[in-house]
Amino acid sequence: MSRFVFKNPHQEKRIINQRVIIAIGFILLLVLFLLTRLAYLQLFKHSYYTNLSKQNRIETVPITPVRGLIYDRNGLLLARNVPVFSLDITPSETVDVKQTVEALSALLPISDDQRKLFYKTLRQQRRFQSIPLILKLTDEQIAVFSVNRYQFPGVEVKARMLRDYPQGDELAHVIGYVGRINAADFAKLDEANYSSSDYIGKTGLEAYYENELHGQVGFKQIEIDASGNIVRTLKVTPPIPGKTLHLTIDEHLQEVAIQAFGKFHGAMVAIDPNNGDVLAMVSVPSFDPNLFVQGITQTDYDFLRNNPARPMYHRALNGLYPPGSTIKPFVGVGALGNEIVTPQERILDPGYFKLKNSTHVFHDWNHTGHGWVDMHRAIVVSCDTYFYWLSLKMGIKGIDQVLDAFGLGHATGIDLLNEPEGLIPSPAWKEKRWGQSWYPGDTLNTSIGQGYMQVSPLQLAVATATLSMHGQGYQPHLVQSDATLRYQADFTQMSAYDDIITAMQDVIRSPEGRGFRFGRNAPYSVAAKTGTAQVYSIKDDATASSLEALRDHGLFIAFAPVENPKIAVVVVAEHTGETAPVVARKVMDAYLLRKELSS
Amino acid sequence: MKWATLFKFFATHDVRRGFAKKTFWERIHIDMPLLLCLLALAFFGFIILYSAGNENFALVEQQALHIAVAVCVMGIFAQISPHTYERWAVGIYITGTILLLSVLVMGHVNKGAQRWLGAGAFRFQPSEILKLAIPLMLSYILSRPPLPPSLKKSFLCLLIIGIPAILTAKEPDLGTAIVLGVTGFFVLFLAGLSWRFISVTCLVCASLLPLLWYGMHDYQRLRVLTFLNPERDPLGSGYHIIQSKIALGSGGFLGMGWLQGSQSHLHFLPEHTTDFIFAVCGEELGFIGVFILIAVYLAILSRCAYITLYAQDSFSRLLAGSLSLMFFVSLFINMGMVTGVLPVVGVPLPLVSYGGTSLVTLLASFGILMSIQTHRRLVPS
Numbered sequence: 001m002s003r004f005v006f007k008n009p010h011q012e013k014r015i016i017n018q019r020v021i022i023a024i025g026f027i028l029l030l031v032l033f034l035l036t037r038l039a040y041l042q043l044f045k046h047s048y049y050t051n052l053s054k055q056n057r058i059e060t061v062p063i064t065p066v067r068g069l070i071y072d073r074n075g076l077l078l079a080r081n082v083p084v085f086s087l088d089i090t091p092s093e094t095v096d097v098k099q100t101v102e103a104l105s106a107l108l109p110i111s112d113d114q115r116k117l118f119y120k121t122l123r124q125q126r127r128f129q130s131i132p133l134i135l136k137l138t139d140e141q142i143a144v145f146s147v148n149r150y151q152f153p154g155v156e157v158k159a160r161m162l163r164d165y166p167q168g169d170e171l172a173h174v175i176g177y178v179g180r181i182n183a184a185d186f187a188k189l190d191e192a193n194y195s196s197s198d199y200i201g202k203t204g205l206e207a208y209y210e211n212e213l214h215g216q217v218g219f220k221q222i223e224i225d226a227s228g229n230i231v232r233t234l235k236v237t238p239p240i241p242g243k244t245l246h247l248t249i250d251e252h253l254q255e256v257a258i259q260a261f262g263k264f265h266g267a268m269v270a271i272d273p274n275n276g277d278v279l280a281m282v283s284v285p286s287f288d289p290n291l292f293v294q295g296i297t298q299t300d301y302d303f304l305r306n307n308p309a310r311p312m313y314h315r316a317l318n319g320l321y322p323p324g325s326t327i328k329p330f331v332g333v334g335a336l337g338n339e340i341v342t343p344q345e346r347i348l349d350p351g352y353f354k355l356k357n358s359t360h361v362f363h364d365w366n367h368t369g370h371g372w373v374d375m376h377r378a379i380v381v382s383c384d385t386y387f388y389w390l391s392l393k394m395g396i397k398g399i400d401q402v403l404d405a406f407g408l409g410h411a412t413g414i415d416l417l418n419e420p421e422g423l424i425p426s427p428a429w430k431e432k433r434w435g436q437s438w439y440p441g442d443t444l445n446t447s448i449g450q451g452y453m454q455v456s457p458l459q460l461a462v463a464t465a466t467l468s469m470h471g472q473g474y475q476p477h478l479v480q481s482d483a484t485l486r487y488q489a490d491f492t493q494m495s496a497y498d499d500i501i502t503a504m505q506d507v508i509r510s511p512e513g514r515g516f517r518f519g520r521n522a523p524y525s526v527a528a529k530t531g532t533a534q535v536y537s538i539k540d541d542a543t544a545s546s547l548e549a550l551r552d553h554g555l556f557i558a559f560a561p562v563e564n565p566k567i568a569v570v571v572v573a574e575h576t577g578e579t580a581p582v583v584a585r586k587v588m589d590a591y592l593l594r595k596e597l598s599s
Numbered sequence: 600m601k602w603a604t605l606f607k608f609f610a611t612h613d614v615r616r617g618f619a620k621k622t623f624w625e626r627i628h629i630d631m632p633l634l635l636c637l638l639a640l641a642f643f644g645f646i647i648l649y650s651a652g653n654e655n656f657a658l659v660e661q662q663a664l665h666i667a668v669a670v671c672v673m674g675i676f677a678q679i680s681p682h683t684y685e686r687w688a689v690g691i692y693i694t695g696t697i698l699l700l701s702v703l704v705m706g707h708v709n710k711g712a713q714r715w716l717g718a719g720a721f722r723f724q725p726s727e728i729l730k731l732a733i734p735l736m737l738s739y740i741l742s743r744p745p746l747p748p749s750l751k752k753s754f755l756c757l758l759i760i761g762i763p764a765i766l767t768a769k770e771p772d773l774g775t776a777i778v779l780g781v782t783g784f785f786v787l788f789l790a791g792l793s794w795r796f797i798s799v800t801c802l803v804c805a806s807l808l809p810l811l812w813y814g815m816h817d818y819q820r821l822r823v824l825t826f827l828n829p830e831r832d833p834l835g836s837g838y839h840i841i842q843s844k845i846a847l848g849s850g851g852f853l854g855m856g857w858l859q860g861s862q863s864h865l866h867f868l869p870e871h872t873t874d875f876i877f878a879v880c881g882e883e884l885g886f887i888g889v890f891i892l893i894a895v896y897l898a899i900l901s902r903c904a905y906i907t908l909y910a911q912d913s914f915s916r917l918l919a920g921s922l923s924l925m926f927f928v929s930l931f932i933n934m935g936m937v938t939g940v941l942p943v944v945g946v947p948l949p950l951v952s953y954g955g956t957s958l959v960t961l962l963a964s965f966g967i968l969m970s971i972q973t974h975r976r977l978v979p980s
Binding site: 007008011015016018019023024027030031033034035037041042043046048049050053056057130223224225226227274312390420435 | 659742745788790842844845846847848849850851852860861866867876879881885889890893897900905907908913917924934938939942
């Protein structure tokens with residue numbers, strides 16, 4: 001290259017300026033491109049990005065509705081909500097849950113039970129739900145934690161409403177309990193409405209009336225910053241609290257009955273025959289429902305589950321017993337009502353009954369026999385032979401028809417879940433269940449309430465109430481509502497009711513009446529019938545060792561006053577013949593005499 | 600010059616006939632139109648910064664102090680004549696490159712990058728010096744004949760750009776490296792580099808792209824991937840782009856109102872006082888606001904173009920042109936990344952983003968432009 005290159009300022013200026021102009025054009029083009037891009041974002045996609053911006057900063061937080069309260073018929077509080085402060089851990093916001101729990105235990109006392117329960121709940125729940133580690137914090141514990149809070153991300157003190165049952169075990173089976181919502185519950189419920197709820201009714205009325213008690217969730221729209229801090233509240237839709245339930249239950253009767261049972265187990269149901277109000281529904285032994293609210297510990301749960309007395313079992317609803325002789329008044333009403341026999345027809349009872357063409361002997365409970373027996377006396381002395389004879393005249397179909405009319409062997413439709421049907425045996429049922437044909441002997445057993453027949457105390461109570469009202473039976477219910485007629489046991493001879501009820505009165509009044517344990521001195525007229533349920537299943541059970549477990553169950557049905565029935569009572573006392581009438585007497589006294597005192 | 604008349608609007612007191620006396624401002628080497636435009640931009644910047652910093656006036660005060668210092672530096676640089684710059688060009692470039700090397704050996708580490716040299720208040724980034732040194736050096740070399748440059752000279756120039764650019768990218772400071780590289784290339788372009796050379800270089804660069812990929816740091820690769828598809832990682836590396844687009848888009852035509860932007864005030868928008876301040880402007884002042892901001896930038900660029908076109912020798916012309924282009928490249932890269940058309944590389948919005956170092960370099964470059972304008976010998980037109 002030549003060393004002497006001359007500078008040509010004019011040419012250089014021309015070259016450079018030409019390029020500068022091109023650069024200016026280039027710049028303008030790029031600026032135009034930028035403006036187009038901005039116009040696209042800011043004008044064309046404005047609403048799209050506005051929406052995204054709102055999603056960024058606005059969050060909807062659910063507000064838990066307060067669960068409905070439950071009162072008894074006299075306004076006594078049975079279920080309430082108590083505010084507590086709990087220490088909650090949200091697994092999804094915690095780095096290491098185990099480590100957090102250990103670190104917390106250095107700060108606050110955490111029992112082994114609390115720890116076990118926490119890990120159990122942790123396994124059942126979804127990770128973004130908070131789980132209480134300590135349910136009831138004291139003021140001091142709150143202060144201690146608050147000072148150290150910054151060390152524990154994902155741990156917070158949460159104010160929550162804890163369900164509480166002030167009456168404890170007295171109504172545990174009827175009211176049931178609430179428990180923490182687990183994954184199985186979530187599959188069934190409306191997630192939006194339960195978005196902030198911790199508890200759901202698990203059993204009893206709490207489960208049956210879950211929708212009413214829970215209420216409708218509320219919402220709060222809040223503005224948050226990028227770290228999730230609340231800047232301000234934009235809009236509030238208040239929650240609708242759950243409905244209050246007013247029960248037909250009289251808590252005082254409940255208490256009286258439980259005391260009357262003493263050490264014995266069993267069930268008692270009291271119904272107002274005029275409207276189907278269930279006045280009392282007792283199952284002993286019972287349990288403390290408050291244990292389940294807080295999340296039951298494994299020890300407590302094992303104790304309840306492995307207890308041979310089965311405290312969790314709702315005997316009044318789910319317990320199925322052979323009704324024994326308590327079935328006789330119903331069979332009797334049917335026989336007289338349908339004119340199968342007249343009240344005057346009588347037989348001579350030698351203490352046993354023999355079928356034609358059979359050597360098998362059916363014994364009366366009194367092996368020496370009752371002598372001449374008509375319908376009235378058959379009820380009073382509870383004569384089995386008379387009913388053996390009667391059952392052959394009625395036939396199994398006739399008997400079943402009558403029992404069916406009183407609702408025996410069918411769920412009553414009470415406002416509780418999982419009510420069993422019970423069983424009134426029929427030839428069709430026997431064929432299906434056992435593949436065997438029906439024998440006349442089966443008919444005989446059915447007529448005295450033994451054999452295959454199984455009814456619940458509640459069914460028997462409803463049937464007794466219907467009997468007391470001369471065939472008018474109301475839908476039984478636990479939550480106050482209008483009376484609805486459900487059963488109508490009408491016969492051609494309606495005087496049959498008077499005949500049977502008079503006989504039932506004599507069960508108490510007559511010197512040879514079987515209801516003597518009730519006491520003959522009641523200041524009100526009462527009609528009753530005793531019964532014995534043979535304990536087959538336990539007799540066959542090889543593990544049943546104690547003699548007490550082999551004893552038959554005592555049953556007792558009664559209503560009073562006879563002229564204007566106000567209460568019908570059924571008691572089943574397991575493995576004892578003496579307790580049932582006593583319980584019934586105490587409940588009736590408590591109900592009828594207290595009422596008289598107050599009026 | 601026919602094109603130049605377009606810019607006479609900015610030159611009312613400059614264009615005179617015959618030998619006229621210089622004005623007071625010209626004698627103290629301050630170019631009033633440019634200064635006014637810069638101050639207008641700075642003032643606009645304060646307004647946005649006040650909101651972006653969550654109404655923290657101390658932040659604005661701090662920035663005002665930065666600008667005051669930078670304006671002083673600009674005044675000093677304006678006093679030095681273009682001929683002095685021409686003489687110092689080679690020295691400044693070599694010193695800058697050596698400092699850049701030493702930063703890799705013993706610099707301070709800040710946010711995972713080694714960019715700083717010195718101690719205490721005197722810490723500075725050598726790459727900032729290169730922002731001035733490369734245009735100076737290239738203008739010096741290219742203004743020697745022959746112009747347009749020969750092939751050999753063109754390659755030499757590429758080397759002069761390439762060494763510091765690669766060193767800066769190694770720090771790693773990809774944003775500055777790109778600004779350096781692109782600016783350097785533009786000087787070559789202004790010097791009349793043949794179109795053939797330009798197209799061949801572009802092709803070579805394109806074919807070297809995969810090689811560049813392997814030379815990148817992990818976070819840089821992530822940025823590129825994120826740029827191509829921000830929704831790939833909306834809470835991680837794509838977060839910046841998504842949030843800044845939301846800020847701009849929700850602003851609409853009129854904006855949400857000054858101090859009313861939820862994206863910045865609730866901290867959804869990251870780095871809202873520095874690299875992403877443009878998004879705050881778009882959210883609160885809307886399309887109108889960013890349009891006005893861009894208009895102010897265009898006003899400054901117009902004055903720069905005028906100074907370039909009226910410069911009196913090739914060195915001054917190339918220097919003025921390259922410094923102006925550097926200004927444009929920074930602002931385009933910043934706006935491009937905020938609007939999501941360019942990958943996120945850390946380039947601040949000139950004069951608006953909070954921060955001192957780049958501000959000093961920027962106003963120093965305007966000082967050089969003022970020097971070029973005010974040291975002209977007045978000749979009859």
